[in-house]
Amino acid sequence: MSRELHMFLLVVAMAGITYLIRVIPMILFKKKIKSNFINSLLYYVPYAVLSAMTFPAILYSSGNVISASIGTAVAMLCAFFKRSLVVTALIACATVLICEVFITYVFI
Amino acid sequence: MTKLSFKHGLKDGIPIALGYFAVSFAFGVSVAGKGIPWYIATFMSASNLTSAGQFAGAEIVAVLGSVFGILLTQLIINSRYFLMSLTLSQRLDSKVKFLDKILMSFGITDEIFAVAVARGKPITRNYFLGLMLLPFLSWTCGTCLGAVAGYILPKIVLKSLEIALYAMFIAIVIPAGLGDKKIFFVVGVSVTISCVIYYSPIDNQTLTHLSCIICAVIASILGAIFFPIKINEEKHIETSSSSESTSLSIKEKGVENE
Numbered sequence A: 001m002s003r004e005l006h007m008f009l010l011v012v013a014m015a016g017i018t019y020l021i022r023v024i025p026m027i028l029f030k031k032k033i034k035s036n037f038i039n040s041l042l043y044y045v046p047y048a049v050l051s052a053m054t055f056p057a058i059l060y061s062s063g064n065v066i067s068a069s070i071g072t073a074v075a076m077l078c079a080f081f082k083r084s085l086v087v088t089a090l091i092a093c094a095t096v097l098i099c100e101v102f103i104t105y106v107f108i
Numbered sequence B: 001m002t003k004l005s006f007k008h009g010l011k012d013g014i015p016i017a018l019g020y021f022a023v024s025f026a027f028g029v030s031v032a033g034k035g036i037p038w039y040i041a042t043f044m045s046a047s048n049l050t051s052a053g054q055f056a057g058a059e060i061v062a063v064l065g066s067v068f069g070i071l072l073t074q075l076i077i078n079s080r081y082f083l084m085s086l087t088l089s090q091r092l093d094s095k096v097k098f099l100d101k102i103l104m105s106f107g108i109t110d111e112i113f114a115v116a117v118a119r120g121k122p123i124t125r126n127y128f129l130g131l132m133l134l135p136f137l138s139w140t141c142g143t144c145l146g147a148v149a150g151y152i153l154p155k156i157v158l159k160s161l162e163i164a165l166y167a168m169f170i171a172i173v174i175p176a177g178l179g180d181k182k183i184f185f186v187v188g189v190s191v192t193i194s195c196v197i198y199y200s201p202i203d204n205q206t207l208t209h210l211s212c213i214i215c216a217v218i219a220s221i222l223g224a225i226f227f228p229i230k231i232n233e234e235k236h237i238e239t240s241s242s243s244e245s246t247s248l249s250i251k252e253k254g255v256e257n258e
Helices: A003-028 A036-054 A065-080 A085-106 B006-033 B038-048 B051-062 B067-077 B079-089 B098-107 B110-118 B125-149 B155-161 B164-179 B182-199 B205-226 B247-257
Strands: none
Touching: A003 B038, A003 B051, A003 B067, A003 B079, A003 B098, A036 B051, A036 B067, A036 B079, A036 B164, A036 B182, A036 B205, A065 A085, A065 B164, A085 B006, A085 B155, A085 B164, B006 B038, B006 B051, B006 B110, B006 B125, B006 B155, B006 B164, B038 B051, B038 B125, B051 B067, B051 B164, B067 B079, B067 B205, B079 B098, B079 B110, B098 B125, B110 B125, B164 B182, B182 B205
């Protein structure tokens, strides 16, 4: 099997399962979920997933721990002051870029 | 009461589309850097329409991982759509047919869901399809451009864009945690396990792929055991004016209102 075909099949699998998750409750469930445990679990899942994906990977995202750490700190500050997703992302990128320019062209 | 039209949906979709463009561009750049061809990346965005899921999925696609691994990863990461879909199903206009639901389900994302529910009116088919359209196009085109431009942009700019998605995740989690401190407990557990797996001397690719799932399941179960949510408990999470950062808190209100 070629590399492209393997990738294509994985993407089809991703799309299929993701669509099923979206469509099944929409067409099947009419009553609300009563289980407090399941509701609590589902409530926490997105935050647990997002934070596990972010740390520690974010610290190595730019290939330089110093610039990435400063970018992370700035992103957390933006989030603390409730900036929007896009603004936070753009400011974090700009911060890393500025740090990288400094590290590459000024200190060396 | 006038029903929500396709035009209302298109208009509400504009800010979402703008946000998606920036993020999907960064996604395209990051995916191209992992050696995934631009047409696979574009197809992934057009067929999946999910940020966090694609981000994790791309890691597995890049190393030609197993179908089982990718299914499990998507199931865990995208399980939140289950809840959103459930909430939406209770707020649909009475004229929405079975076939409409089949089509509308594809467009359930954090942001689209949040905006649709925040309208506070019965959700019509035309409104929801209008709302989906621009974000879908922007997400797909942004990925394509990012993946193609990934070869053109200077390396220093590419390296800086890598942080975009992570920063977006931080912008979802921290405001939610400030509104509900229990979330920080779950985040703390999740990050701790993630770091333990990342820095552990065991060099196992399967473990790396499953890291996200392991962290999410353990942290969420511990959260549900120690800090269960009462469905009718009134919670007011402060949110910024942005539709994007309100998404998860609105989702939560959706649960309580059912």
